[in-house]
Amino acid sequence: MIQANRAIRFIGKQQASLVQGDWDPSPLAANEIIGRTIVSLISNGSEMGAYRDYSGGMKYPVETGYAAILEVLEVGEEVTNVSVGERVLALSPHQAYNRAKFNDYIPVPEGMKPEHAVIGRFPAVSMTSMIHSRIRPTESVMVTGLGVVGLMCAQVMQHCGYEVYAFDPNEGRRATARSCGLRHVYTSPDEVPMLRGNAGLAMDCSGREEAVYALLANLRKGGELYLIGVPWYRSTDKFAHDLLRSIFYGYVQVNSGWEWSLPRQSSEFHPNSNHGSIRKAMEWIRDGLIQVENIYDLYAPSECGEVYAGIADGTLKKPCIIFDWRSV
Incomplete structure (x- = not known):
């Protein structure tokens, strides 16, 4: 029986702390599992929205978290796809113990490191856009913003056969991208003049207006643009007229890259799903x-205050940050 829980919470604007967490003491439902968290994954984008209160009016404290690998401690009587001691990826908050229903977790492939498995959450973000796109791997794709979502996007597209051109103004991010095997990595599309008017697909993972303008300038007529990075705040003083003109005369299809436009679970007539992508x-x-x-x-979860501050001010070196709960 779990008597207490520990959780990371945003207790105020730009304030994160490891605190006493809530725990539901009700009996385990037939379709539920209880798991001990091994590692949990930070979303540098989504969690920053609440941490920095971009939209204003956030009411604290705020539960936060993006994905976690759980070691199963208990299973309900109707659960058949995992057993006690096995591991699952669940879209659970940053806390030491979590409950998850049958359809809210994915079994982890045998032998995977938990810190590798939890990163499987990130490629699924852009895989939604790739599944929706009508542009096929015979054409070039541009990816802007090589944070962890863009880095995963570029790798997925390259693995699936696209000729991928990846862009980021940050040299550290570009070096990481090259170390992951990406073949064409540059500061901006201006460095690749042969792309101009020829690329079929553009994936913006930065959420920045200037990146979108650069992509539009290089798409072929009738190309597709997916906005995967959340535009949390305004970053330029440009007018919308230039954007609208590029879209209109370029016959460009602009699409939201919202990952949840796919259902969570597959069905008979909808084989693609978010969980399937993960x-x-x-x-x-x-x-x-x-x-x-x-x-x-x-x-360590106890370092959460310094970790989120480091993400906010850009001083952390690696694009992906994971909390290790094994010592909690």
């Missing part, structure tokens, strides 16, 4: 088809 991403990571070994750092 499952496939974990398999690709396990098989070495997506490189993750050198892109993350592990931190």
Whole structure:
């Protein structure tokens, strides 16, 4: 019986702390599991929205978290796909113990490091856009913003046969991208004049207006642009007229890259799903088809205050940050 829990919470604007967490003491439902968290993953984008209160009016404290690897401690009587002692990836908050229903977790492939498996959450973000796109791997794709979502996006697209051109103004991010096997990595599309008017697909993972303008300038007529990075705040003084003109005369299809436009679970007439993307991403990571070994750092949950501050001010070196709960 779990008597207490520990959790990371945003207790105020730009304030994170490891605190006493809540725990539901009700009996385990037939379709539920209880798991002990091994590692949990930070979303540098989504969690910053609450941490920095970009939209204003956030009411603290705030539960936070993006994905976690759980070691199963208990299973309900209707649960058949995992057993006690096995590991699952769940979209659970940063806390020492979590409950998850049957449809809210994905079994981890046998033998995977938990810190590798949890990164499987990130490729799924852009895989939604790739699944929706009508642009096929015979064409070039541009990816802007090589934080962890963009880094995973570029690797997934390259693995699936696209000729990928990846861009980021940060040299450290570009070096990481090259170390992961990406073949064409540059500061901006201006360095690749042969792309101009020829690229079929553009994936913006930065959420920055200037990146979107650069992508539009290089798409072919009738190309597609997916906005995967959340535009949390305004970053330029440009007018919308230039943007609208580029879209109109370029016959460009602009699409939201919202990952949840796919259902969580597959069904008979909808085989693609968010959980299916996570499952496939974990398999690709396990098989070495997506490189993750050198892109993350592990931190103790007690270091959360310094970790989130480091993400906010850009001083952390690795694009991916994982909390290690094994000592909690």
